[in-house]
Amino acid sequence: MSEALEIARAALAGETAWLVGGAVRDRLIGRDTDDVDLAIPGDPKRAAKAIAKASGATAFQLSGAFGAWRVVAPGHAWHVDLVTLLDDDILADLAKRDFTINAMAEPLGGGALVDPHGGREDLARRVVRMVSERALEEDPLRSLRAVRIAVELELEIDGETGLAAARHAAGVARVAWERVFAELKRVVSAEAVRRGLTIMETYGLTEIVLPELTALRGIEQSRFHHADVYNHTLEVLDCVALLQRDPVAAGLDAGVAALLAQPLSDELTRGDALRWAALLHDAAKPATRGFHGGRVTFMGHDAAGAQLARDVLGRLKASTKLRDYVAAVTLHHLDAGFLVHERPLDRRTVWRYLRATQPYSADTTIFTVADRLATRGDNAEPAIEAHLEVARELLAAAREEDTAGPTSPLVRGDELIREAGVPAGRQLGTILAQLEEDRYAGAIATREEAIARAQELAR
Incomplete structure (x- = not known):
C-alpha cells in the first residue's frame, strides 16, 4: 500500500470516500503509484x-x-487529489469518466x-476503451490521454475508441494548453515515445498539438543526410533515448x-x-x-530554431527554465560539429565553446552526439568517429x-581601474573576459601577470 493511501485511510477513517481512477487501475496491475484520487460526497x-493535518502536507x-x-x-513525495462525488452516487460518477480502466x-x-x-477485464485484455463517446x-483532451x-502502460487502444479519438482530435485546440502539455510531455517522456507519436499522427492529434513536427515531412536535405527532416528528427529522438538508457552503446561513458x-x-x-530539443532543433x-x-x-536554422522552440514551448505554457534550456541547446547544436575541423582542440577553443554554451555545456554536447548519430549520409562513419572524439x-x-x-578572478575590475589604468565601461568587461580565457589557456597564472596583460590589452 502506498504511503499516500495509508495516510488518507487513517485521516478519513469512518467517512465515505472512494478510491477512484488511475490509483485503482495501478493497484490492479501491481504498479506503484504515489498519486491517489479520491471522490468525496460534498x-x-x-x-x-484533514489529510494535510495528519501528514504535515x-x-x-x-x-x-x-x-x-x-x-x-513535503518534498512532493506523493499527492492526493480529491473531487466531489457526482450526485453522491459512485455509479453516476464512474459513468462520466473517460476510459473503462479508469472507471x-x-x-x-x-x-x-x-x-x-468492465475495466478489470479490459486491463486483462491490455486495452484502452472509452466508457462512452460522450466522454471524448x-x-x-481525452483523445490525447488515450x-x-x-504508451505508458503498454496497452492497445480499442478500435472504436481510436476512431472516436480521431473524430474529436480537432477539439483539442480548444483545450487549455497547460492541460495539453501535461499529457504531451508524458508521451514524449515515455519509453515507447515513437509509438506514441505514430498513434498521435494516425488520429490527427500531432497537427493540432505540435504542427511544427508534421511540417517537417518531405523536407529533403543534403547528401550528408539519409533522411528528410521529419525522419531525421525522430531518429535524433531515438538517439537521445539511447543516451538516456545506454550511453556506452552510443560512444559515451x-x-x-546519471x-x-x-x-x-x-x-x-x-x-x-x-x-x-530533439523534436524542435530542426523545426526552422x-x-x-x-x-x-x-x-x-x-x-540560420539554429538561431531561428531557438526562437521557434521558445514560441512552441511558450504556447504549451512550459516553464521559462524549460524554454531557456531547449532554446540554448537548439541555438548551439551545430557548434561542436564545427570544431571537428579544428582538431586538435586548443584550450582557447574549448574555453570559447564552454562560454558560448554555458550553463548547459554538457547537455548541449551530449545532444550533438544524438544529432550526429542520426545523420548517416555520405561519409557518415568517419564523421561520427571524429565527432565523438x-x-x-x-x-x-x-x-x-x-x-x-566558480573560481575567483586573478584580479577584479575595480583593481584594474585603480592599478592598471583600465577605464570603466565596455572595454573593462572585454578585458576581464580575455583574462579568464588567458588563464584557462595557461598564458597567465598570477595576479601580477593578469595586471600586466590587462595593461597590454588596454593600450
Missing part, C-alpha cells in the same frame, strides 16, 4: 485539510478544476471493487545516464528535456531551406568546470 475541502484548491483539492506531501472504484476503507464498465465529446495511457536522469523542470529530467528548417552552389542549405573532449571539459564550480 465539498472535498474538509477532507483535504499542504492542501490547496486546484484552479479551474471544479472545486477539486490537492494535498501534496473503477473501491471504498477507501476497504471493500469490493466497483466496476460497472465533453473533453477532447495515447498517453497506451556511463556517467552520461547526468540525464537529473531533474530539470516541469517534472522532466534533463534527458526528457533533451527529447524536446522549412523556413530556412535554400540552395548554394547546387547544395541544399538551411542557413571532439564530444568526449568537450564533455570532459564541461564536467571539470561544473565540478570545480
Whole structure:
C-alpha cells in the first residue's frame, strides 16, 4: 500500500470516500503509484485539510478544476487529489469518466471493487476503451490521454475508441494548453515515445498539438543526410533515448545516464528535456531551406530554431527554465560539429565553446552526439568517429568546470581601474573576459601577470 493511501485511510477513517481512477487501475496491475484520487460526497475541502493535518502536507484548491483539492506531501513525495462525488452516487460518477480502466472504484476503507464498465477485464485484455463517446465529446483532451495511457502502460487502444479519438482530435485546440502539455510531455517522456507519436499522427492529434513536427515531412536535405527532416528528427529522438538508457552503446561513458536522469523542470529530467530539443532543433528548417552552389542549405536554422522552440514551448505554457534550456541547446547544436575541423582542440577553443554554451555545456554536447548519430549520409562513419572524439573532449571539459564550480578572478575590475589604468565601461568587461580565457589557456597564472596583460590589452 502506498504511503499516500495509508495516510488518507487513517485521516478519513469512518467517512465515505472512494478510491477512484488511475490509483485503482495501478493497484490492479501491481504498479506503484504515489498519486491517489479520491471522490468525496460534498465539498472535498474538509477532507483535504484533514489529510494535510495528519501528514504535515499542504492542501490547496486546484484552479479551474471544479472545486477539486490537492494535498501534496513535503518534498512532493506523493499527492492526493480529491473531487466531489457526482450526485453522491459512485455509479453516476464512474459513468462520466473517460476510459473503462479508469472507471473503477473501491471504498477507501476497504471493500469490493466497483466496476460497472468492465475495466478489470479490459486491463486483462491490455486495452484502452472509452466508457462512452460522450466522454471524448465533453473533453477532447481525452483523445490525447488515450495515447498517453497506451504508451505508458503498454496497452492497445480499442478500435472504436481510436476512431472516436480521431473524430474529436480537432477539439483539442480548444483545450487549455497547460492541460495539453501535461499529457504531451508524458508521451514524449515515455519509453515507447515513437509509438506514441505514430498513434498521435494516425488520429490527427500531432497537427493540432505540435504542427511544427508534421511540417517537417518531405523536407529533403543534403547528401550528408539519409533522411528528410521529419525522419531525421525522430531518429535524433531515438538517439537521445539511447543516451538516456545506454550511453556506452552510443560512444559515451556511463556517467552520461546519471547526468540525464537529473531533474530539470516541469517534472522532466534533463534527458526528457533533451527529447524536446530533439523534436524542435530542426523545426526552422522549412523556413530556412535554400540552395548554394547546387547544395541544399538551411542557413540560420539554429538561431531561428531557438526562437521557434521558445514560441512552441511558450504556447504549451512550459516553464521559462524549460524554454531557456531547449532554446540554448537548439541555438548551439551545430557548434561542436564545427570544431571537428579544428582538431586538435586548443584550450582557447574549448574555453570559447564552454562560454558560448554555458550553463548547459554538457547537455548541449551530449545532444550533438544524438544529432550526429542520426545523420548517416555520405561519409557518415568517419564523421561520427571524429565527432565523438571532439564530444568526449568537450564533455570532459564541461564536467571539470561544473565540478570545480566558480573560481575567483586573478584580479577584479575595480583593481584594474585603480592599478592598471583600465577605464570603466565596455572595454573593462572585454578585458576581464580575455583574462579568464588567458588563464584557462595557461598564458597567465598570477595576479601580477593578469595586471600586466590587462595593461597590454588596454593600450
